[in-house]
Amino acid sequence: MDHHVSEAIARPDLIDLGGGLACLRFESMKVASALAAVRHLLESGVVRPGDTLMDSSSGIYAYGLALAAHRYGLRCHIIGSTTIDHPLRLQLAVLGATLEQMPPSDDLGLDQNRRVQRVREVLREHPEYHWMRQYHDVIHGLGYRAVAEQIRKDVGEEPLTLVGGVGSGASTGALARYLREGDPATPLVGVQPFGSVTFASDHVTDPQIIIAGIGSSIPFGNVDHTLYDTLHWTGFDAALAGSVDLLRRHAIFAGLSTGAAYLVARWEARTGRRRVVFVSADTGHRYVDSVFARHEEARPVADLSPREIDDPAGLKPPWCRMDWDRRPAPEQAVHREG
Template sequence: MDEHVSDAIGRPDLIDLGGGLLCLRFETLKVVSALAAVRRLIETGTVRPGDTVIDSSSGVYAHALALACHRYGLRCRIIGSTTVDRTLRAQLEILGVHLEQMESTDDLRLDQNRRVRRVREILAQNPDYHWMRQYHDPVHYLGYREVAETVRSEAGGGALTLVCGVGTGVSSGALGGCLRESDPGTRVVGVQPFGSVTFASDGVPDRDIIIAGIGSAIPFGNVDHTLYDTVHWTGFQAALAGTVDLLRRHAVFAGLSSGAAYLAARWELELDPGRTVVFVAADTGHRYTDSVFARHREAEAVEDLKPLDIADTSELQLPWARMEWRRAGAPRQAQFDRTA
């Protein structure tokens, strides 16, 4: 029996979609990460029950941190993106979170920079607050080992490919790293939106949307570029096709980044059908009802889509591109200065 709802929400489902394709489906991906991070901070005495933790979030991490704080008796303050919707705002308010949401903007770089700047302003006024720094503190890598062990055990002993949205780098990095401990040949495939600095697609904006949660307009310290064998960049229309097909074909109701990962995973499986390919579905589709699922008639058939294979990021083009990253280091614009 679970001791707290966060245990149930954080535990993913591993679903066999057939033909060597597995879906690692989370209700809210970052719950296991936030729980483990907060638990470690309490164990080390960095924070104590009653203390306040603060961070910036586009939505998923805000919910995860709120649940961790509820469980361990901490106060929570979130500087939220414009993407935090009404349903999440209500949950956070009832859970006692102090949410400060940024004004609407179409510029992700402006949104992220404003949020981080506001966090720094609040910390200057409240030096006793603890900044969780989900983008940069490796404490967030904790929590995924048990998930990786479940995947390895239930997927069998064959060759494995992990496909996951990159975002802060924590989930794909932690899962990929743990899986490689038992099999160094495990392939890690990162999924990015266009317009993100992390893998140098910032020069190719997507006019429809920047997929919140899997890209970034600022360098993230938790992204280890040398973990990734391959990178896929998907625009909104490609991700829409994947998201709708995932529901129509497999009845999995998941978010837009999950659809992008599903699309990439199908392609990787087609290229190497001898491997088992597991992709991460980071959240449910509820907050995408109007922006994605209501537009399902616009979705192209996934069979009609294929990525543009490129050899250099200067060749990136919408709506979908793929590149063998070969565990190379960070591009110039994604290099994080830890002394700053």
């Protein structure tokens, strides 16, 4: 029996979709990350009950950190993206977390840079706050060991390919590390939006979209580029098609980054050599108006295919694929402290 709802939310469901596809479905993925990270900080004495945890978030990490703080008797302060919606704002308030939300913006870079600047201002005002550094601290990968063990328990020794949004690198990166303890050859396929610095698509814009959870305009310290075998970059139209098809075909109501991962996983599963597990990070509720209300616009996923490239300089919407081959980070994606 669980002792707090966060423990139940941290466990995903693994759903067999047929055709060599499986969906690793989280209600809110970052709960697993935040819960394990906070538990580690308490056990190591870095923080104590009553302390204040702070971080920047585009949405689901804010919820995860608020739940972890509630579970362990800590305070929580969030510097929030413009993408945080009304239902989440209300949940954070009732859970006792405080939220500073950035003003409306369609510019991912401006939104993230504003949040980083405000984090540093708050730390100067409150040096006693503990900055969780979800984009840089490796402790955020700890919660995915249990998830990897759950996957292996469900599928046995069957060879797998893992597909998911890159984001801070904590989720897909950590899952790949833990899965590779049993099978070092496990391929990791990362999904990125156009406009993200992480895998050098920052020179390409997609004005319709901010997939804030899987891309970034700033370098992330958690991303280990040498873990990724393949990269896909998807635009809004391609991700929308994936989200709508996933709901229509498999009845899974999930976010826009999941739609992109599903589209990519379908493509990678064509060879049939490995079962492809793709990560579904959250539900589709905050995408009702921006995505699902436009379901009639969605193109059939069978009509979509990626443009194969051998260098990020060749990136072009709506969808590109590249063999990354576990190479190091591009220069603009290297995180430097300070």
